[in-house]
Amino acid sequence: MTDESLIDEDRYELDRATVRAIVAAAGAGSVTRLTELMEPLHAADIADLLEQVDSEQRLDILRLFGGGIDGEILSELDESIREEVIGALHPEVLGEAMRELESDDVVDIIEDLASHQQDMILETLEDGDRVAVEQALAYPEHSAGRLMQRELVAGPEHWTVGEAIDYLRSHDDLPEEFYHLILIDPRFRPTGYVTLGKILGHPREQNLTEIVEDSFHPIEALQEESEVAYAFNQYHLITAPVVDEEGRLVGVITIDDAMAVLDDEHEEDILRLAGVDEESSLADRVIATIKRRFPWLAVNLVTAVLASLVIAQFEVAIAQIVALAVLMPIVASMGGNAGTQSLTVAVRAIATKDLTGANVWRVIRREVLVGLVNGVLFAVVMGIVGIIWFGSPALGAVIAVAMVINMVVAGLAGTVIPVLLERANIDPALASGAFVTTVTDVVGFFAFLGLAAVVLL
Amino acid sequence: MTDESLIDEDRYELDRATVRAIVAAAGAGSVTRLTELMEPLHAADIADLLEQVDSEQRLDILRLFGGGIDGEILSELDESIREEVIGALHPEVLGEAMRELESDDVVDIIEDLASHQQDMILETLEDGDRVAVEQALAYPEHSAGRLMQRELVAGPEHWTVGEAIDYLRSHDDLPEEFYHLILIDPRFRPTGYVTLGKILGHPREQNLTEIVEDSFHPIEALQEESEVAYAFNQYHLITAPVVDEEGRLVGVITIDDAMAVLDDEHEEDILRLAGVDEESSLADRVIATIKRRFPWLAVNLVTAVLASLVIAQFEVAIAQIVALAVLMPIVASMGGNAGTQSLTVAVRAIATKDLTGANVWRVIRREVLVGLVNGVLFAVVMGIVGIIWFGSPALGAVIAVAMVINMVVAGLAGTVIPVLLERANIDPALASGAFVTTVTDVVGFFAFLGLAAVVLL
Numbered sequence: 001m002t003d004e005s006l007i008d009e010d011r012y013e014l015d016r017a018t019v020r021a022i023v024a025a026a027g028a029g030s031v032t033r034l035t036e037l038m039e040p041l042h043a044a045d046i047a048d049l050l051e052q053v054d055s056e057q058r059l060d061i062l063r064l065f066g067g068g069i070d071g072e073i074l075s076e077l078d079e080s081i082r083e084e085v086i087g088a089l090h091p092e093v094l095g096e097a098m099r100e101l102e103s104d105d106v107v108d109i110i111e112d113l114a115s116h117q118q119d120m121i122l123e124t125l126e127d128g129d130r131v132a133v134e135q136a137l138a139y140p141e142h143s144a145g146r147l148m149q150r151e152l153v154a155g156p157e158h159w160t161v162g163e164a165i166d167y168l169r170s171h172d173d174l175p176e177e178f179y180h181l182i183l184i185d186p187r188f189r190p191t192g193y194v195t196l197g198k199i200l201g202h203p204r205e206q207n208l209t210e211i212v213e214d215s216f217h218p219i220e221a222l223q224e225e226s227e228v229a230y231a232f233n234q235y236h237l238i239t240a241p242v243v244d245e246e247g248r249l250v251g252v253i254t255i256d257d258a259m260a261v262l263d264d265e266h267e268e269d270i271l272r273l274a275g276v277d278e279e280s281s282l283a284d285r286v287i288a289t290i291k292r293r294f295p296w297l298a299v300n301l302v303t304a305v306l307a308s309l310v311i312a313q314f315e316v317a318i319a320q321i322v323a324l325a326v327l328m329p330i331v332a333s334m335g336g337n338a339g340t341q342s343l344t345v346a347v348r349a350i351a352t353k354d355l356t357g358a359n360v361w362r363v364i365r366r367e368v369l370v371g372l373v374n375g376v377l378f379a380v381v382m383g384i385v386g387i388i389w390f391g392s393p394a395l396g397a398v399i400a401v402a403m404v405i406n407m408v409v410a411g412l413a414g415t416v417i418p419v420l421l422e423r424a425n426i427d428p429a430l431a432s433g434a435f436v437t438t439v440t441d442v443v444g445f446f447a448f449l450g451l452a453a454v455v456l457l
Numbered sequence: 458m459t460d461e462s463l464i465d466e467d468r469y470e471l472d473r474a475t476v477r478a479i480v481a482a483a484g485a486g487s488v489t490r491l492t493e494l495m496e497p498l499h500a501a502d503i504a505d506l507l508e509q510v511d512s513e514q515r516l517d518i519l520r521l522f523g524g525g526i527d528g529e530i531l532s533e534l535d536e537s538i539r540e541e542v543i544g545a546l547h548p549e550v551l552g553e554a555m556r557e558l559e560s561d562d563v564v565d566i567i568e569d570l571a572s573h574q575q576d577m578i579l580e581t582l583e584d585g586d587r588v589a590v591e592q593a594l595a596y597p598e599h600s601a602g603r604l605m606q607r608e609l610v611a612g613p614e615h616w617t618v619g620e621a622i623d624y625l626r627s628h629d630d631l632p633e634e635f636y637h638l639i640l641i642d643p644r645f646r647p648t649g650y651v652t653l654g655k656i657l658g659h660p661r662e663q664n665l666t667e668i669v670e671d672s673f674h675p676i677e678a679l680q681e682e683s684e685v686a687y688a689f690n691q692y693h694l695i696t697a698p699v700v701d702e703e704g705r706l707v708g709v710i711t712i713d714d715a716m717a718v719l720d721d722e723h724e725e726d727i728l729r730l731a732g733v734d735e736e737s738s739l740a741d742r743v744i745a746t747i748k749r750r751f752p753w754l755a756v757n758l759v760t761a762v763l764a765s766l767v768i769a770q771f772e773v774a775i776a777q778i779v780a781l782a783v784l785m786p787i788v789a790s791m792g793g794n795a796g797t798q799s800l801t802v803a804v805r806a807i808a809t810k811d812l813t814g815a816n817v818w819r820v821i822r823r824e825v826l827v828g829l830v831n832g833v834l835f836a837v838v839m840g841i842v843g844i845i846w847f848g849s850p851a852l853g854a855v856i857a858v859a860m861v862i863n864m865v866v867a868g869l870a871g872t873v874i875p876v877l878l879e880r881a882n883i884d885p886a887l888a889s890g891a892f893v894t895t896v897t898d899v900v901g902f903f904a905f906l907g908l909a910a911v912v913l914l
Contacts, residue, residue: 042672045691054680169658174654174658179654196636199653200625201631202626255713256689274802282802294831296829308784318782324771328764330758330761330764337732345728362612366746370746373747374750
């Protein structure tokens, strides 16, 4: 670990020595040293730093470096500590930080805050900005309307390149970043867009309508942000105009925000699949973490007890042949793993829209067939293990047959359950795991112990 | 499901009726109808369509609509069927498709093909493009060098806005899409970049060096593409220049490619966590799928047998108290789930660089504490269940204590194992699951049965 700073430089990560030095400087109360260390850092890295240190260290840093916290840092911060950080800032610093942000970033920051903090921030904004933010907050959470920025560049369809350039040249209040000029009809409905590269690469008399991009996908303001992220990824959009219900241009979404949504969606999927609340953060405290983990464990306890009830039906068989107790977890475990494989593939394919009505039957057939073949392969192995270990060909046969049954069921349940949940508008990532492992546990124990009771007793 | 076309339109998904109509038209051999249906579709949607139909239908479609397959469609296709599709295309169509692509897309298409198909495609390219593609292929797989496009726009640092505009206006061969002008020093090393918006918004005499962006992050050509995607997401980059080992500008990466990498990385993580080969695709056939699933199931079989060996040590105890066999899977299952929660949070946090040397001890402490508290909560529940169900306070006490032990171990193993794997340069998503559940199974069975043997016999 002595070469860690070297590795870290390669990997866009705050190196450990810097974090230590910053914590030390904050602890020692040295403003000069702290500023010297933190000034060169990128806003996103400062946000990471604030997430990684503990609460006491964070307050030390904010007390000494509070004036250096700008809007960009706040918008990079994890929600779990944002309230704490904002609460520790001087109102003037906060106001200054907010005023330098585009409306979408302000919305992103305040939408999860307590209402007194929301009000405090809204008050620091200029009238125009405050109205823009309040209008965005009127859209539902996780909608395109919340994600979009209102600062945009648009012009009438009849413009030429020269007119566009003159317009851009004469406006001081252009958005901080923009990549397209959106063309609008007289009713303010977007009809196409032109990249700035095309505007710069064509003669002044060129009509803009003739150099618009193919990839023009207006997005409805009420669209779910996850669908927006999908559209950006699917169609390689860089920006997309956002329209209201009448099709009028109300804002624009840029791909970096869509990429952040895609990243969040993935985080949600991966955490939900593991039964962890999707809002979980590494900066959560113990109590918050317990609350986020408990519900899934409670569900799991119920399903585990259910499986135990199945086992309890065969107490007589187990009392006579203890080998059954030794071997039964193997059948359940293999089924659980095979089911998890199938369900993860299905959940992911549903998220990427690769699993649809058009191919669902083919995929189910494939998963069942895969379960059958893998089941037979492992049945042979376990049959032999059963015979050698316990010297009983009949026991070997029982575990082999139970294995095949459970792995076929695993393939079936692992695909059908997420598909049905999706159709019922329940996030398959959230609930599939509990259902599938319940099925494979119950079927696994029942098939193995039931067959054993019939064949061996 | 009658309103499916409505839903689908909202969700950027090929609607089922269209897919059906296309398959029908292809089956009937109707070129006119097929073309009418497919022409309006976006390249990414045609690629999705080809992935969703079965192999026979795919070949029908390609036979009839082969001429309509352009470069963009090929670059959107999943690798698993790309060879098949390319093999079915007329060489002239293929050549035409390739010539319209930027070099990065050609590289992306051919890097996974069999070498005879690679050669065939390289031959269709013009000399300059072929050299560019061959140079890109000289970079390692999954490196920034493979991801970048060589088509870029750069100019000397001393340029003014006017000189930049004159240059752009006078060049016919500008890249299809570009968003920045990169400034280079006399040795061709990038020193900053200017957005086209800034160029358009400033007077002709403005020096470019005074309006460069803050977020300038040159990327080394040998950098891992996953790190590139991280950097784009972390620093909200839209494009980034790529440099060789001497720091000279060799290409540029655009955020849409970085977003695709981020998406792939997530897919890899989520599949690996479930023990599925990360190259898995829904278009894989049965044999390929079996091969991709088998190894993890084999690992799981070994760990399950290991757990069984632990149980076998307590055959005497189980023969005397069958209730042990009924209850023991509950302890193992709760530990396994708690461990999976911890490890998923840890794996995800490692991937997003939120879990670092700076906070690893705090996170471990938190996970252990969470395991302890949740363990105590569920121990109380299970203790009561044990007493009511089997009428034995001693049995209730045994399962309660075993539960606490296993859930503390789960929190510890679920965090420490991925961290250690990461330090050993093994992808924690790939291997953590097997280790953690082995630990929780073995500890769960051993704690419960061992305590029972001591206390109850």
